[in-house]
Amino acid sequence: MTVAQPTRTIPAPPRNGRWSGFRHLLMARLLELKREPEVIFWVFGFPVLLALGLGIAFRNKPADVTPVAIVAGPGAEDALSLLQRSPRGSSIRAAVMVEPEALQGFRLGKYDLVVVPDGKDGFQYRYDPARPESVLSRAEVDDALQTAAGRKDPVPTSAVASSEPGSRYIDFLIPGLLGMNLMNSGMWGIGFALVDMRQRKLLKRFVGTPMRRSDFLLALTSSRLVLMLIEIVLLLGFGVLAFHMRVLGSVFTILLLATIGAVAFGGLGLLTASRAQKLESVSGLMNLVMMPMWIFSGVFFSSERFPAMLQPLIKLLPLTALNDALRATILQGASLGAQSGRLLVLLLWGGISFALALRWFRWT
Amino acid sequence: MASAIQCRDLRKTYDGKVEAVRGLNLEIEAGECFGLLGPNGAGKTTTIEILEGLLAPTSGQVTILGQNWKENERELREVMGISLQETRLSEKLTVLETIKLFSGFYRQPRAPLEVLEQMQLSEKANSWVGKLSGGQRQRLAVATALVGNPKILFLDEPTTGLDPQSRRQLWDIIRRFQQAGGTVLLTTHYMDEAERLCDRLAIVDHGQVIAEGTPADLIERLGGHHMVEFQVSVHSNSDTAAWRALPGVESVRHDNGLVCLNVREPHLTIPALLDAVEKEGEHLLHLTTRQASLEDVFVRLTGRHLRED
Ligand SMILES: Nc1ncnc2c1ncn2[C@@H]1O[C@H](COP(=O)(O)OP(=O)(O)OP(=O)(O)O)[C@@H](O)[C@H]1O
Ligand SMILES: [Mg+2]
DSSP states (O other), X not given: OOOOOSSOOOOOOOOOOTTHHHHHHHHHXXXXXXXXXXXXXXXXXXXXXXXXXXXXXXXXXXXXXXXXXXXXXXXXXHHHHHHHHSTTGGGEEEEEEOHHHHHHHHHTTSOSEEEEEOSSSOEEEEOOTTOHHXXXXXXXXXXXXXXXXXXXXXXXXXXXXXXXXXXXHHHHHHHHHHHHHHHHHHIIIIIIHHHHHHHTTHHHHHHTSSOOHHHHHHHHHHHHHHHHHHHHHHHHHHHHHHHOOOOOSOHHHHHHHHHHHHHHHHHHHHHHTSSXXXXXXXXXXXXXXXXXXXXXXXXXXXXXXXXXXXXXXXXXXXXXXXXXXXXXXXXXXXXXXXXXXXHHHHHHHHHHHHHHHHHHOOOO | OOEEEEEEEEEEEETTTEEEEEEEEEEEETTOEEEEEOOTTSSHHHHHHHHTTSSOOSEEEEEETTBOHHHHHHHHHHHEEEEOSOOOOOTTSBHHHHHHHHHTTSSSOOOHHHHHHHTTOGGGTTSBGGGSOHHHHHHHHHHHHHTTOOSEEEEEXXXXXXXXXXXXXXXXXXXXXXXXXXXXXXXXXXXXXXXXXXXXXXXXXXTEEEEXXXXXXXXXXXXXXXXXXXXXXXXXXXXXXHXXXXXXXXXXXXXXXXXXXXXXXHHHHXXXXXXXXXXXXXXXXXXXXXXXXXXXXXXXXXXXXXSOO
């Protein structure tokens, strides 16, 4: 049996090199992030859940059945049998009822169209031009009625349903979520963390050591890049596994784009947080900066839907540039060279905001 | 020998309005433990942060170890350790991780474990900072100042909020640091702390030094090491001139119904006092004598107590 020696061995003091401060800061930051359950949820769980939810809600459904109401009266049964006989009959579900019931159902969205027989072998359609499905069903029902009644089309046409991976909503959505998450985590992760540390006087305390200030900012940014890497792999992997998404562009290009995006938004976060003393004030500022991008930059729907007049402005937003670039790369396999305009937008935002932030930044 | 810390005609005006420091001069020798003593809002934190190079003065000069902040910031940071009045360190790092982080900033730091042991935090090494008691956090803050192996230690109210035992431990650590050749500048509200710990002090009020010297010096300047405090029945309490005329009395002060006398020789004063009271037909309700403290110095100089409770 050995007896413990009374003398303790204390390890020799370290001698630190140029990058010691950076290494320690990065390690500490990553440890902190790892121990923050909210971070894990917002960065990793939330985007995947969102993709899952939206992917299911907007999944490509089997061909829709159009609900149609036929107002009872002379000719109503004719309309019904014509529709049932039509080659398109299977995609139309028609029922005969009295007028008030039909109109009520139409108002509530239960029926897309009301067919009113005029008593002289003709029909009148009631539809709502503001409801796309109503407009569609009018065309469809009309088509079905006419062909069933013996119309001959001068040109024979046929149609094939196409919902290939790459053109579905989920394919559009995932790159957008990636872009949005890069923005959120760049802005919150850097801006919020900085103001928090300033408020706690921790920034001041750090500045009281020989720490290089640039190392500090670099470590903060790097910690976000590490998270970003995991996030991309997770979200794209999820898209590929759960929705059979096809990633056409090279992984290297995607990572490079995401890095440029993360750094640009990091710069913007730094700028937003350069002076704020309180978490409340920086939250307001952040939302103000991010709001236009949530709306205009094409996360959930294409930014092309906004009026042409706005397009040049929308294209200049960093998130639009990042989303468009990610979509082009992931969905169409575009090369970096083909996207120099978008890259320029991102680099300018990043560069200018970093430069301004460093000028205005308050450590205390 | 060059002074460790020197400042000339230091002024700081916040936002063009609040004059926190108004023409402050200090000269602190290497190896000295120097205290800044003053009430809330006196300008202690402002002064110490200017000396630490964390706050730009509105005007005035600061020299640390013969160098100034503009030209030698990095070198100076290597040789000084600071603890701010309030810093909230990251709650989700452990004590050891925190110390290692700070040690990583210095070229030749001390071993983190050794510093923790010195600060009696070894058993908390693996606890999260968020789980520490107030006193333990305070000790950790001082540990982050010591880990860089500094020559000068700046401590802003290092013992505020500590229990008496922890305060004593911290005093020991500060003394040991000083014995090993270090220079200390600290601020405090506590008179007894300043008296026991500091070689010299400056009493600061409204941004200016109103008295400076060794604790004994300052008390001597008060005009006597002893205080006699008493209370007599009814009116004659406020008869200052009569009490001032008693033998050996240097000054008279009224404080909450008590009469306080600064006294050089209590054995002459007290019998005379008893006689005087008897002659008036009054009687004493209360009488104590005690050593004069810096608190008395402060009250004498400003007419206010150091801590207005
Ligand atoms: N950032 C600031 N902006 C404006 N005024 C300030 C600022 N910091 C301090 N002051 C004011 O300057 C004066 C001196 O403050 P300082 O913090 O130096 O006092 P202190 O002696 O450290 O007080 P305490 O014992 O309470 O810590 C106070 O009147 C305070 O209100
Ligand atoms: Mg203070």
